[in-house]
Amino acid sequence: MKQPCNSALAALCAALLLTGCSGVGTASVSAPVSITIWSYYNGAQLTAFNALVDEFNATVGKDKGIVVSSTSQGTVSDLADNVINSALGEAGAEELPSIVAAYADTAYQLDQMGFVANLNAYLTEAEQDRYVESFLDEGQFNGGDIKIFPVAKSVEILAVNETDWDVFAQATGTSLDALATVEGITQTAEAYYDWTDSLTPEPNDGKALFGRDAMANYFFAGSMQLGTDLITVENGKAALNFDRGVVRKLWDNYYIPYVKGYFTAAGRFRSDDLKTGNIIACVGSSSSATYLPTTVFTSDTESHPVKLKILPCPQFRGGTPCAIQQGAGMVVTNGPEAEVAASVEFLKWFTDTNRNIQFSVNSGYLPVMKAANSMTAIKASGLTLTDLMGEILTVSVDTVNNNLLYTPPAFEGGDHVRNELEHAMSDQASADREEILTRLRAGESLDSAAEAFVSDQHFEEWYEATLTQLQALMES
Numbered sequence: 368m369k370q371p372c373n374s375a376l377a378a379l380c381a382a383l384l385l386t387g388c389s390g391v392g393t394a395s396v397s398a399p400v401s402i403t404i405w406s407y408y409n410g411a412q413l414t415a416f417n418a419l420v421d422e423f424n425a426t427v428g429k430d431k432g433i434v435v436s437s438t439s440q441g442t443v444s445d446l447a448d449n450v451i452n453s454a455l456g457e458a459g460a461e462e463l464p465s466i467v468a469a470y471a472d473t474a475y476q477l478d479q480m481g482f483v484a485n486l487n488a489y490l491t492e493a494e495q496d497r498y499v500e501s502f503l504d505e506g507q508f509n510g511g512d513i514k515i516f517p518v519a520k521s522v523e524i525l526a527v528n529e530t531d532w533d534v535f536a537q538a539t540g541t542s543l544d545a546l547a548t549v550e551g552i553t554q555t556a557e558a559y560y561d562w563t564d565s566l567t568p569e570p571n572d573g574k575a576l577f578g579r580d581a582m583a584n585y586f587f588a589g590s591m592q593l594g595t596d597l598i599t600v601e602n603g604k605a606a607l608n609f610d611r612g613v614v615r616k617l618w619d620n621y622y623i624p625y626v627k628g629y630f631t632a633a634g635r636f637r638s639d640d641l642k643t644g645n646i647i648a649c650v651g652s653s654s655s656a657t658y659l660p661t662t663v664f665t666s667d668t669e670s671h672p673v674k675l676k677i678l679p680c681p682q683f684r685g686g687t688p689c690a691i692q693q694g695a696g697m698v699v700t701n702g703p704e705a706e707v708a709a710s711v712e713f714l715k716w717f718t719d720t721n722r723n724i725q726f727s728v729n730s731g732y733l734p735v736m737k738a739a740n741s742m743t744a745i746k747a748s749g750l751t752l753t754d755l756m757g758e759i760l761t762v763s764v765d766t767v768n769n770n771l772l773y774t775p776p777a778f779e780g781g782d783h784v785r786n787e788l789e790h791a792m793s794d795q796a797s798a799d800r801e802e803i804l805t806r807l808r809a810g811e812s813l814d815s816a817a818e819a820f821v822s823d824q825h826f827e828e829w830y831e832a833t834l835t836q837l838q839a840l841m842e843s
Contacts, residue, residue, distance in 0.1 A: 399432040400705045402465035402713065406439055407446040407695065408730075411657040413439050415729035419722055427716055433709045438464075443695070447473045447782070454480050465702060465710045468695040471505060472785065474515050475777035477698060478508055484699040486513040489711040498718075501772040502735045506696050508777065515696035516714045519723070519732035521654040522690050522766045523584060523680040524759060526638075528647040528663065530673040535559055535647075543676065546648065548684040549589070552577055553620045556629035559647075571807050575631035578640050579621075579650040583788040584691040587775050589617050592686030598776060598784070605778040607841050609834050616683070618792065618826055625796040626803055626820050627813065632793065650680055652693055653763040656731030656756060677758035679766060690770040694732055724748045728756060733763055740764060783840045791833045 408416050420437045428434060440446040450467050452460040454477055463482060467473075477483050490513065495503060498517055506515025525546060535541065539562055545551045556576035564573030579585060590597040593613045599606050624630045634640045637649035642660035664670040680690060699710045716722065723734040728750045734740050742761055746752070752760070775785065799820045806816035819825060 399434070400703075400709045401434045401436065402706055402709050404435060404437045404466040404468075404697075405446060405450065405464045406437060406468040407441065407443045408439055408468075409441075412654065412730040412732075415726050418729075419717060419726060422722075423713060423716055427712070431709075431712065433712060435713055443470070451476060454482050463700050463702075465706050466697050466699055466714070468518075469515065469698045470695045471515065471774060471777035472782040474506065474696075474698045475508065475779070475781065477700070478514050479779065482700050483514045484701050484707050484710075486516060486699060486711060487511070489708075494715075497736050497738065499735055499737055499740055499767065501692060501774075502696075505692065505774045515698055516711075516718075517696045517735040518714060518718055519654075519726060519730070520692060520694035520735060520767075521652045521732050522693060522763050522772075523581070523588075523650050524653050524762050524766075525648060525650055525678040525680055526641065526659055527676040527678060528641060528673045529676040530671070531644070531647045531663070532676070535562060538562060543678065546678060547681060549620045549681050550684050552648075552681050553624050553629070556624050557627070560627070560629045571628075571813050573628060575629055575646050577624075577630050577648045577650075578632045578637040578646045579630075580637050580652065580655070581650075581691075581693075582621075582790070582793045583775075583785045584693075585621065586617060586788045586792075588680075588689055588691045588773060589613070589683060591689040591771070591773050592683040594687065598778075598781075600776040600778050603778070605776070605781070605841055607837055609837060611830060614830060615826060618829075620683075622792055622796045622799075622826075622829075623821055625793075626800045627817055628800070628803075630796075631800075632797065652731075653733065653759050654694060654731045656759045659755065661755075675755055675758075677755070677762050679762055688770045689773050690766045692772040692774045720744065721748060725750060727760065728752060731756065731759055733760070733767065740767060780840055780843055783843075784837060787833070787836055787840055791836070792829075795829055 404420070406413070406416065417437055420435050424435055440449050446468065449460070450463070450469065450473060453463045469477070474483060502517040502520050503513070506513055506517060508514045527543065527546065532543070536543070539558060541555060541558065545555045559576040560573035564571065587597055590610070590613050593616060595608050595610045595613045597608055599608065621630065631640065631645055633645050634643065636655070636658070637646065637651055638655055638658045638660065640646045641649055642663060644663045644665045659675055661672060661675070662670050663673050682688065697714055699707055699714070701707070718735055720734070720736050720739040723736055724739050724745055725748070726732060727734050728745065728748070738744060742764055745760055775781065803816045803820060807813065
């Protein structure tokens with residue numbers, strides 16, 4: 368198991384590595400050295416990443432005696448669990464890798480355990496200035512120590528099955544502009560439910576229009592748009608701002624339409640629900656681009672091709688323009704001097720403008736360099752963009768350039784708080800929707816079946832229970 372370095376030794380290690388022929392800020396590497404990377408990439412993302420790893424090994428790596436090996440650990444959650452188990456030295460756990468893809472919460476945990484290398488000395492001010500500021504800021508702990516190296520970011524987008532939307536729009540005169548705000552999504556989803564319900568003689572069998580991934584993002588971004596920073600951290604101490612009025616607006620625009628059948632979340636991800644026709648619009652990460660369907664399967668025997676339209680993630684009407692900044696960065700773990708230096712060498716190579724654009728075009732992630740984070744640069748790269756990827760990257764780059772980018776702050780227990788936010792409202796909505804469906808099958812009207820669930824009292828009970836749980840997590 369790797370041993371954590373104390374700060375004095377880490378500083379000495381960094382100093383020793385800055386004397387190479389390339390100049391201050393560039394890590395020199397003594398050959399040969401092998402580095403390992405753990406990621407959560409899968410599918411096309413993993414293919415794109417591994418292709419670049421192979422290219423590095425055949426070029427710069429070969430010249431400098433660096434060999435990179437990459438392994439996917441499955442999901443983000445699987446990766447985080449495996450990394451923490453390795454850090455704790457759990458039985459059966461593998462040794463910590465040289466580099467691990469990590470969100471701030473996991474990086475913070477590893478850092479508190481002493482396993483994260485400080486990369487300040489490896490990046491000159493000029494090099495730091497090449498990265499999008501908010502992307503670099505996310506990984507700065509302890510007053511500016513760079514603990515997460517940005518490699519690929521994403522934002523939330525709205526994907527619409529335009530083929531099936533057009534049928535609804537032509538019948539009702541509804542415009543895609545209605546989907547620009549959270550409130551507009553809620554109102555349009557009700558209209559879609561009523562319209563689809565009217566197409567059959569059966570009552571209360573309308574269809575859901577919308578679903579969203581990452582409910583914690585909804586809490587964080589929605590709160591910021593509505594003027595409240597949900598969690599603040601000062602001097603290492605986290606504070607919760609679970610404003611009742613703000614949370615009520617979040618409730619009214621997710622829980623209420625969900626229990627009434629206007630929203631749903633049946634599949635593992637909302638891209639799955641798009642594919643089965645359970646919904647025709649969803650909010651998800653731009654990095655989910657490779658999973659968005661081009662064919663909808665309405666049954667085992669029926670399917671039809673669809674065209675997708677990519678729009679900005681809806682925001683609360685009149686609120687502060689704010690978007691969630693997603694995408695794990697790379698954490699370099701403390702280890703032998705040459706291994707840390709080799710890790711930085713690879714990450715700088717990977718985030719160079721052209722290679723970072725190449726990864727973006729093939730994965731839906733955004734480049735992290737300022738020079739690369741524009742559609743002009745992406746189109747000038749000469750790489751082939753599908754129409755869908757072109758739309759996704761255009762909307763995503765626009766989002767980065769025209770919004771306050773927000774990342775939930777890292778603090779002890781932050782992963783548990785995020786998990787609570789991920790499930791508190793959505794699980795309640797799912798359970799209550801099932802009860803309402805039972806009542807509908809028993810012959811009740813929708814208004815009657817939903818009455819107790821959409822009441823002020825029900826919200827207050829849920830709010831107080833959730834607040835208590837979040838406070839306990841913050842204090843534990």
